Amino acid sequence: MLIRGRTWRFGSDIDTDAIIPARYLNTSDPVELAKHVMEDADPEFPGKVKSGDIIVADKNFGCGSSREHAPIAIKAAGIQAVVAKSFARIFYRNAFNIGLPIFESPEASEKIQEGDEIEIDADSGLIRNLTRNEEYRARPIPPFMQELIKAGGLVEWTRRKIETA
Amino acid sequence: MTITEKILAAHAGRKEVSPGELINARVDLILANDITAPIAIREFGKIGAEKVFDPARVAFVPDHFAPQKDIKAAEQCRMLRLFSRDQGLELYFEVGRMGVEHALLPEQGHVVPGDLVIGADSHTCTYGALGAFSTGVGSTDVAASMATGECWFKVPESMKFIYYGSLGRWVGGKDLILHTIGDIGVDGALYRAMEFEGEVVRALPMAGRLTMCNMAIEAGGKSGIIVPDETTEAYVKGRAKREYTLYSSDPDAEYVDIREYDCTKIEPLVACPHLPSNVRPARELADTAIDQVVIGSCTNGRIEDLREAAEVIGGRKVNPNLRMIVIPATQAVYKQALKEGLIEIFIDADAVVSTPTCGPCLGGHMGILAKGERAVATTNRNFVGRMGHPESEVYLSNPAVAAATAVLGRIGLPDELGL
Numbered sequence: 001m002l003i004r005g006r007t008w009r010f011g012s013d014i015d016t017d018a019i020i021p022a023r024y025l026n027t028s029d030p031v032e033l034a035k036h037v038m039e040d041a042d043p044e045f046p047g048k049v050k051s052g053d054i055i056v057a058d059k060n061f062g063c064g065s066s067r068e069h070a071p072i073a074i075k076a077a078g079i080q081a082v083v084a085k086s087f088a089r090i091f092y093r094n095a096f097n098i099g100l101p102i103f104e105s106p107e108a109s110e111k112i113q114e115g116d117e118i119e120i121d122a123d124s125g126l127i128r129n130l131t132r133n134e135e136y137r138a139r140p141i142p143p144f145m146q147e148l149i150k151a152g153g154l155v156e157w158t159r160r161k162i163e164t165a
Numbered sequence: 166m167t168i169t170e171k172i173l174a175a176h177a178g179r180k181e182v183s184p185g186e187l188i189n190a191r192v193d194l195i196l197a198n199d200i201t202a203p204i205a206i207r208e209f210g211k212i213g214a215e216k217v218f219d220p221a222r223v224a225f226v227p228d229h230f231a232p233q234k235d236i237k238a239a240e241q242c243r244m245l246r247l248f249s250r251d252q253g254l255e256l257y258f259e260v261g262r263m264g265v266e267h268a269l270l271p272e273q274g275h276v277v278p279g280d281l282v283i284g285a286d287s288h289t290c291t292y293g294a295l296g297a298f299s300t301g302v303g304s305t306d307v308a309a310s311m312a313t314g315e316c317w318f319k320v321p322e323s324m325k326f327i328y329y330g331s332l333g334r335w336v337g338g339k340d341l342i343l344h345t346i347g348d349i350g351v352d353g354a355l356y357r358a359m360e361f362e363g364e365v366v367r368a369l370p371m372a373g374r375l376t377m378c379n380m381a382i383e384a385g386g387k388s389g390i391i392v393p394d395e396t397t398e399a400y401v402k403g404r405a406k407r408e409y410t411l412y413s414s415d416p417d418a419e420y421v422d423i424r425e426y427d428c429t430k431i432e433p434l435v436a437c438p439h440l441p442s443n444v445r446p447a448r449e450l451a452d453t454a455i456d457q458v459v460i461g462s463c464t465n466g467r468i469e470d471l472r473e474a475a476e477v478i479g480g481r482k483v484n485p486n487l488r489m490i491v492i493p494a495t496q497a498v499y500k501q502a503l504k505e506g507l508i509e510i511f512i513d514a515d516a517v518v519s520t521p522t523c524g525p526c527l528g529g530h531m532g533i534l535a536k537g538e539r540a541v542a543t544t545n546r547n548f549v550g551r552m553g554h555p556e557s558e559v560y561l562s563n564p565a566v567a568a569a570t571a572v573l574g575r576i577g578l579p580d581e582l583g584l
Contacts, residue, residue, distance in 0.1 A: 013351055013440060017548040021555075022527040026230055026237035028204045040550040060352040063385065064548060065527070066287040068204050068303040089356050089387055090287055094303035144187045144317065158309040159212045 001122040003080045003101060004130075008049065009114040010057040014041055015064035016091065020073040022065075030076035033069050037077040051078025054120075056112045058084065062091025071100045081120055083127065083138070085109035096145050097154040103127065103138035111136065167323040167418040168392050169358040172298040175410075176281040184322040184421075189315050192222070193297075193407075194276060196284030198266055198523075199227035201304045203244045205285055208308035217252050218314035224256035224275060225249050226266040229523045233260075234530040264495025264521040267291040267379060267463035272495055277401060278393045279410030283307065283316050288463050288545065290381045294374035295401065296393030296412060298358075301382060321387045322421040323358040323414075328365035330429035335579050337473070338373025339465060339543070339563035341365070342380040343434040344426060347444030355385035357421065360414065365428045366391060371400040372469035379464045380545050383441040433578060435541070436561040439549045447566045450576040457540040458489045458571040459552075460564050461519075462526045465543035466494025468501050470564040475507040477568035477579045478514045484574030489516035490532045492524060516571065528552045534559075541570045 018041040020033055027033070038045040038055075055074065061084040062070060071094045074082065081101040095102045101122055108127045112118060116131040125138035141149070151157035166174065166181060174182040176190035197205050202225050209217075217223050225245045230238035242260075249257035256275060263269065267288050270276050276292045282299035283289065285307040292299035302316065310316045326345055341361075346353070359381045366374065374391050381389030391397075392413045401409060433447045460466070460474050471493060483489040491511045493499035499521065502508050511518050524531030526544040534540055534553030539560065542552065547559035560576065569579045 015546075015548045017527075017546070017551050021550050022200075022229075022529055023550075023553075025200050025527075025529075026235060026241065028207070028241075040548075040555045043555070060355065060385065063351055064287065064382075064546060066285055066289075066301040066303055067200065068285075068305060069200075072204075086352065086355065088352070088385060090301050090303060093306065097303055097305040142187065142319075154305050154309050155208050155211050158312055162212065162214060162312060 002119060003122060004119040005052045005054040005080050007054045007056045007112055007114060007116050007118055010041055010055060012058035013060045013063055014057055016062055016067050016070040017064055019062065019070040020067065025067065025069055028069060030072050033073035034076035037073040049077055049079065053079055054118060055079055055082045056109060057082065058109055059086045061087050063088035066090045068094045068098065071095045071098055075100045083108050096148050099153040105136050105138040108136035108138065167360060167414045168296065168390055168412045169298055169323055169388065170320060171412045172279060172281055173318060173320055182320045184320050186320045187317060188320060189317050190281055191314060192283050192310055192316050193280040194222050194224060194282045195307055195310050196224045196226065196266060196270065196282065196286065196289060197304065197307050198229050198286055199231055199238065199242050199245055200229045201285035201307070203241045204304035205307040205311065206244055206248045208305050209311050212308060212312045214312035217311045220253045221255045223254050223311055224270060225254060226258045226263055226269060227260065228263055228265050228521065229527065230529050231260050231263065231522060232520065262496065265463045265466055265523055268466055268494035268498065271295060271375065272497060274404030274406040277405045277407050277409035278397060279412055283310060287382045288379050290386065290388050291375055291379040291463060293378035293381065293388050293390035294371065296391065296397055298388055298390065300388045321356055321358045323360050324354055325360050325362065325420040325423045327423065327425040328361065328363035328428050329425065330365065330427045332365060332428055333432060335433050335565040336431055337563050338369055338376035340431055340434045341428065342377045343436050343444050343561065344431050346380065346384045346442050348424065349384055351383060351440055351442045352385040354381065356387055359384065359386040359389045361389065361391050367394060370469060371396055372467045376464055383545060433563060433566045435566065435576060436547055438547050438558040438560065441547060441561060447562060447576055447578055453576040454539065455487055455541050455570050455575055456538040457532060457534060458487060458567050459525050459532055459540060459542040459544060460567050461492030461494060462523065462544040463494065464545040465564050466492055466498065468498045470543060471498065471502045471507050474564040474568040475510045477565050477582065477584060478510055478572065481514060481572045481582065483515045483571045486574045487571060489571040490519060490525065491516050492519045493521055495521055525552055541567050541576060543567050
């Protein structure tokens with residue numbers, strides 16, 4: 001699968017309160033959540049982001065709360081993928097579970113500038129920066145996580161497992 | 166093996182596991198709250214399982230926006246209520262019985278040593294204080310585990326933290342964990358288990374241990390854990406609703422990092438905006454004017470915390486430029502505080518005392534900050550907008566510093582009140 005899009009830059013330790021503030025958590029409706037995505041990191045972001053865009057961040061993206069509303073808001077806003085130097089553990093897990101593609105790549109995180117057009121080969125983990133004509137490698141996705149992605153997320157994976165049991 | 170590896174191996178039906186391995190393990194308890202359960206319920210429906218794997222092992226605690234703060238929150242809480250009735254969940258805690266989940270479940274004996282617990286709440290790591298492996302997951306993880314009674318895990322590497330020396334006056338579990346987070350950073354234990362030990366931890370009461378493990382997530386940790394001892398057993402006896410197993414780490418267990426802290430040098434600390442790792446001694450912040458003090462939460466809302474705050478308040482009044490909000494974490498804590506006269510001390514001081522709720526800790530309700538306002542809170546996070554307006558600020562401290570701050574109207578120490 002190829003993911004191509006324009007990038008938005010964020011810094012280190014972007015927490016889930018910044019991704020989707022708790023004041024909006026009286027709903028889990030993805031459309032409602034998407035209206036406030038990244039609002040406390042950049043209040044103008046929900047108005048600027050376009051479907052198909054990609055978020056690029058520094059280390060520890062998604063730290064803090066376990067709220068799945070965070071990757072849901074990102075996905076529902078039309079953001080295709082998140083590339084970061086590293087991800088907080090629960091966010092990493094949640095992203096795979098709900099089918100939001102994420103890629104760990106310190107090199108891409110350092111070199112990509114806001115607005116760069118990038119193309120990610122989700123299978124090989126190769127990230128091409130079309131604006132700067134550079135290539136970066138993402139850390140390989142563990143086989144079990146690939147299995148989850150292929151199944152279409154944890155719900156589908158579990159459903160099949162129960163059926164075959 | 167470490168205690169973490171032993172618990173994971175036992176629940177995976179294996180003799181041994183090693184860090185980095187992916188395993189499927191049986192869970193003893195699954196937890197969700199009024200924010201995270203609605204998504205779990207929805208995803209559970211999609212899996213196609215009709216019943217949860219065991220109605221005695223799924224706990225729903227509506228504590229975040231409960232008592233229901235608005236219509237949408239009420240609808241979320243109703244989802245938990247209806248699902249719990251429909252599934253015959255034995256551990257659904259209605260308003261009136263509910264408390265802040267991570268204070269409530271250990272207090273009521275629903276988590277025991279040796280357990281493997283997952284919760285759709287990041288502070289699920291709290292129960293490591295009982296010698297259990299417990300970790301925060303997402304709602305979809307909870308949905309899948311409710312169906313199967315299992316969950317997938319990557320066996321974490323362990324880091325050991327040794328606390329030696331002795332604790333100064335007004336220094337407790339909160340200061341130990343803030344000091345640790347300040348040392349290693351908010352991702353210093355990313356994906357890892359944090360094992361706390363040493364003479365100071367062995368002397369620490371259960372409340373302080375729960376506070377330490379509670380904030381393991383603030384260092385990025387997958388879990389925090391303390392090998393159970395006499396203090397653990399004394400706490401668990403009379404509470405445990407299930408049989409328990411005491412695990413310990415082998416002398417030759419492997420750790421990716423071992424850190425030692427001389428606690429004699431640790432003073433009351435404050436984590437400044439906007440990261441829990443932004444730690445400074447409270448005495449250096451004495452010119453910081455404060456608008457609100459919150460004492461409560463899964464971190465510091467237990468009876469020991471209220472005692473500490475009440476001792477500092479004594480017969481004093483809350484500074485007229487500041488609001489003080491006290492939130493006992495559970496009904497049992499509230500009742501005990503009433504019995505001991507602590508609630509009277511708070512009310513006489515012009516503090517407000519609330520029914521149990523997570524409320525202001527995550528900017529939900531019961532004390533939201535306006536633009537530009539600053540709070541000192543005994544809670545666990547000080548991210549941008551955490552307690553209200555994106556331009557408000559949260560400083561994290563122990564209950565004694567928070568109480569002294571409430572009296573002084575600025576960040577301060579109990580010593581300044583002659584204590």
